[in-house]
Amino acid sequence: MSDRTTTVGRLDEVVSTPEEFDRAVSQALPVLLDRATSYTKRFLRETGQWSEDVAHEKFVLRWGAEYLERFLICGRSEVPCRPLFLLDSLVAKQHSQPEPFCYHPDLLTPLGRFLDGIVARAAISRDALIGLYHHCYGFGPGDVIALTGLNGSESQRIYKNFRRWRDSGWQRAMDEVGMTEAELNELSSRQERHPQRFNGESERLIRFAQAHYRKSEPDHYPCLSRPQWEEMFTQGYGYDYRIWHLALCLDCMQTAWALGSKGTPAVDKPRVELRVRP
Ligand SMILES: [Zn+2]
Ligand SMILES: [Zn+2]
Structure with missing residues (x-):
């Protein structure tokens, strides 16, 4: 003392x-x-x-x-x-x-803790970052690769990220925010009963959490206009930025979702459809 x-x-x-x-x-x-x-x-x-x-x-x-x-x-x-x-x-x-974000009352609800937990983790772990594509939009590795326009070895990494997130990353993130099995089940059943309301509420909280945690990476923080996104995809640069920013920015996701594949988009226009489990 x-x-x-x-x-x-x-x-x-x-x-x-x-x-x-x-x-x-x-x-x-x-x-x-x-x-x-x-x-x-x-x-x-x-x-x-x-x-x-x-x-x-x-x-x-x-x-x-x-x-x-x-x-x-x-x-x-x-x-x-x-x-x-x-x-x-x-x-x-x-x-x-x-x-203040940190004390937003909704973040202390089970849904808020769940989202805060995975988005906070995404700011520091690449597995969690890639996992966000699944949890927010229901994408698999192939969708992520198509959406971000990745190639070769980079796309192999996406499969690994998915696997590690499923095997252990997700559980660790849940433990960190103290999500119990009962709370996770309750989220799933609320989603089943009122899918629209649940996904709407999730979208609001996801935007909120994304805006907060995006600040953790100043280099990848700024949003791009549609022409800038187009240029990035046609010129083939900025892969790290794409992966990071699109996972953490719903607005840019909805701007850039069809650019990764020339011609017909490989994924449907992303809408928030929360996945609780990895
Ligand atoms: Zn804050
Ligand atoms: Zn953005």
Whole structure:
């Protein structure tokens, strides 16, 4: 406890250079994570969005970690600053937004957690990224290859991505957001009973999650106009961008879906038709 207090004490003091900032915070990561996490928990409590279960605990941990990550990146350019106050104000700023993504109440529903879980994973794992084509539109590997206009060795990778996602990736992502078997079954049966309403609700949340997680890859973030997409496909460049951006952007997907195959499109116009299972 006294150790903690001294560390926090030092974070209270002004750091003047990026190097000093790095040094001060690198010794205090657990304390800072703890702080970001408990603010987040308190915010959820105060806004009536908290409950005592594993899903919520994991949720605040994930967001605490995200805040910390942003703090580590932006803090270096905020010097001179007092690191502790900078973290506090960064978190407070998030919480005061009219509709902070992280606490969107719908993301705490089973459907929201499911989608947040797979889209968050897609931002860091290629298997999950390719898996999104299946979960959002029901595409198989052949559809993904046709849609993105891939060839040869790149298309072999798509099959591997699908296989690994089915074998273990999906389960890991579900465990991470605390989805239970019962919740997954409930999603499937809601979809059976009211397919249109369910897919409509999914589309709204998918757009929301995509817009948020797309920011994790600045190079692949910007959308293209229809002529730009056409040029990319006819000139045959930007494969990584295509795979990444189309998986995470419904609008561009609907612009570019027919460009991968010359002549008759190999896949039907993509519409959100959620697949819960891999
Ligand atoms: Zn956010
Ligand atoms: Zn786009």
